[in-house]
Amino acid sequence: MVTKVLCVAEKPSIARAVAGHLAGENVQGRNIQGNNYTKNFEFDFNFPTWGPCSVVMTSVAGHLTSQDFAPEYKKWQGCDPAALFEAPIVNFVDEDRKPIAANIERQARYCQILYIWTDCDREGEHIGTEIRKTASDINPRLRQPGKTVRARFSNIERAHILDAARHPIPLDEAQADAVSARMELDLRIGSSYTRSLTLNVGNIIKQRMQSDDKQILSYGSCQFPTLGFVVERYFRVRNFVPETFWGIKVTHKKDDIDVSFRWARGHLFDRMVAVILFERCLTANTACVTKMQTKLTSKWKPLPLTTVELQKCGSRFLRMDSQRVMQLAEQFYQKGWISYPRTETDQFDRAIDLRALITKQTQGQTPWTAFADGLLNGEFSNPRQGRNNDKAHPPIHPVNFVSPETLTAEEQRVHEFIVRRFLACCAKDAQGSKTDVSILYGPETFNTSGLIVLERNYLDIYPYDKWTSSQDLPNYREGDVFEPTEARIEDGQTSPPTYLTEPELIGLMDANGIGTDATMAEHIAKIKERQYVETRARGRAPVQADQDVESDFEDVADRHAPQARGRGRGRGRGGRGGAHRAAPQNQGMQEFIPTTLGVALVEGYDNMGLETSLSKPFLRKEMELKMKAICEGRMTRREVVQESLDQYRDVYIRAQRQLPVLHAAVRKYVFGEAG
DNA sequence: GCAAGGTC
Structure with missing residues (x-):
């Protein structure tokens, strides 16, 4: 009897690519019921491990299952928010994912091998366990040793994929555990703090402002540090004393x-x-x-393009916020124009055929046609190798030709940037x-x-x-x-530092491990939505006369590190929030200013004198270290969750006792009352 | 009505 193998990738594009390689390119996908993106690819393949097999290759779309509190904890007024530190959590398949789960169940019932093809990163490892759970609940034999395996791959070149198919490895339970711990902590901590903040502080603001809009005051391990960066810079500008x-x-x-x-x-x-x-x-x-x-x-x-770099360049050169840039990049990807837009990798794999990719850009009459031609005629030079490789995706690059006339002006800007960046990488210094x-x-x-x-x-x-x-x-x-x-x-x-710009904010988040390439833009959008921060175009702030005294010393003024000289700078208030004469290329760039509410939240928590600051990136970093400890077997999932919950519960209780301090900050900043 | 992380 022929062995039946069910392969499941993290996303449809990987399923298609892998199926193409294993089947010999001529494989047609069949739509699954109830989902327009997911397809099943059927073909035969000879795996050395199992011999000739009949294969179904399909995919999920990210995480298959979700977690939430048991129903009795869902009502905000129904329990003390602190109860969420212990409340039972239930696992379920979200409504829009049910067709995908049903497809896996159908396909898993009679298969002998489950072969996971999710991305080779922590989240991918966890998604692999979600798939395994769904499949093995229907077909328990898949729980036997060696019956569920995963592929190790870092790009979708043919030879690499064939090699991966022939050398299956086990799922990495430790990595999946680390993600699972992170999920539980984010849910418990985020929900408890958010409810408490909204009920204790948000309602006061609502009453005082006599507003009816449902304003949520949320806490999250990423959004708060993001707010913290904005507030920190704001005070550095405000407290600046020129020298x-x-x-x-x-x-x-x-x-x-x-x-x-x-x-x-x-x-x-x-x-x-x-x-x-x-x-x-x-x-x-x-x-x-x-x-x-x-x-x-x-x-x-420049180095090959990563997501973070794309977002930074979007703000800097294209005048687009990071969320918009990512939306457009996502569209290009789905249309098959560019490679996967969420990547940390800034080095091209040796196996990739760069010349073939350049050749695609020699079509038509575009501003880059001639340059691409030149690259193929002797001007080519291998791209630089950056230091990052997420082992899951190549740098962002164009994979097909698109005629610019068919795009809107906004799409053109982003698309052209991606093409130019790629060609620049393949050119000489x-x-x-x-x-x-x-x-x-x-x-x-x-x-x-x-x-x-x-x-x-x-x-x-x-x-x-x-x-x-x-x-x-x-x-x-x-x-x-x-x-x-x-x-x-x-x-x-010396001139004051300037308010934070989006590329700077993204840089800070990146350096401090706040969010991932796929989520940074969301966190920034979130703190805007929560009305913790506002953006405005640089250069509109009133310029005070005495700001313009600098002459030829503009570029040596230590405006970015005024403390570095070790002179007595901490003279408190008195500096102005006045605008710095921005360099011309910064004109019109959006800058981030905290709202009174944003300042009040950060100041309020800071004034409580908690030993762990909620608005600083340390807690998130600590979580990252603990996840690493789980991956390396130094800590168990249970230990990490217990330890972190104890820590946050403790902070929660102290903060609860000191609510008056938070209220005072709100009165001071939001209501403008003297402190 | 909460988080952050995947993904369409």
């Missing part, structure tokens, strides 16, 4: 060129010291060229020649430099990067002695 600094500027006119030299010390915050050094320069009268060096330099092409000149003027060193761009290469297809030649430098030689045309002491002021 005066002094620097020396030297200019020299030679060969009819005005050369301006930068002081090697940058600037000093002590005027006396600056003046003394300046006087020593003047005393010396002449300056001597100590270095004149010209060398080749290159500007590196830009080449230039950089000249550095150093002079010694009295005891002080000054530098200047010039750049000549020799070959633009990738820059021709990637206008988002700027690299331009500077003005020519005159011909200096080492040992030249000259009298500077002008030397003067200049003062300037």
Whole structure:
């Protein structure tokens, strides 16, 4: 009898691709009942482990099952929110997933082997156990050792997939357990805190504001730290105190060129010291060229595109918020234009046929057609390898040609960016020649430099990067002695940091492990929806006159790390929330400002003096470490859940006792009452 | 009416 194998992928696209490879491309999928996306592919395949098999390849669409509290805990007024730390949780298949579950049950009934093809990451491992549960409830033989296996694959190249099919491995229970722990904690903690906040604080606001809208005040392990980043920056802007600094500027006119030299010390915050050094320069009268060096330099092409990078670039270059960019990328993916849009990988697998992908972009008459042609005719260069590989998806790249005229203006911007980014990755780095000149003027060193761009290469297809030649430098030689045309002491002021922009916020979330590539945009949208933060276009804030004192020191002002100098900055209020003169490319960029409510929540919790801050990323990071501990067998799922629940329950109780502190913050910020 | 994570 032929062995029957049921293969289940995490999403339809993987099922189609894998079935294509195993069956030899000519396999037609059959729609399943009640779901338009999921298909079953039937074919034969000779697995070394089981011999000739008849195979059904199908898929789920992400998690198959959901968790929620037992019915008696669903009414908000029906129980103390704290009860949710222990309330029973039930597992069920969501209504819209029932056709998919039914399909798996039907197919699993008579199969001998269940072969899981979910993504090789933690969530994928958990989804694998959900599939196994559904299948083995119908067909218990699948619980026997070796009857349920999974494939290990990190891309969908033919050879790689065939190899994976021939070398099944067991599901990784530890990884699935880690996800399961995370799910339980997020549900219990999120729900209990959210109900408590809404009932204890939200209702007060509603009464005072005499508003009827159902405002939810939610807490989540990702949304709160995201809010925390916005509030933290807001206070850094508000509390900023400008400081005066002094620097020396030297200019020299030679060969009819005005050369301006930068002081090697940058600037000093002590005027006396600056003046003394300046006087020593003047005393010396002449300056001597100590270095004149010209060398080749290159500007590196960008790394292969990840989701986080796509979102950052979307805000920065395309003026689109991250959620919108992801919506469009998702559409492109579903239409078969681009690869999977949720990826952390910034390196192309060696097996991928980049030239074939470039060839697709030589069709039609687009702004990039000629460049793609050029790549195929000698200008190709292997993409850089980044440091990240999620082992599940390649970097985002175009997989088919799309004629730009068929797209809306908004779609075009995102699509064109993805294509240009891909072509840039396959092009050569830009080449230039950089000249550095150093002079010694009295005891002080000054530098200047010039750049000549020799070959633009990738820059021709990637206008988002700027690299331009500077003005020519005159011909200096080492040992030249000259009298500077002008030397003067200049003062300037440090300027405040700017409010957080979306790319910065995404960067912070990414660096602190808040959310995943697929969810960061949602968390940002969530805190807007909750009215914790607002966005506005940069540059609209009133500019105060004394903000504009900076002259040539713009780029050395330490506006991004004012504390770094170890000087007494913490002078409290008094700084302004005034706008910084944004660089031109930042004009119109959206910036994030917390609402009074957002500030009140963060301040309120902070003022409680809890040892674990709810608005800082540490708790989420701790959860991440505990998940890792489960994966590595150092902790069990039960231990992690117990420990974390104890911790959050403790914070919950303390916070409950200190509700007046939270109320005070709300009165202060939301109602504008003196504290 | 709650979370965060998958996915269509």
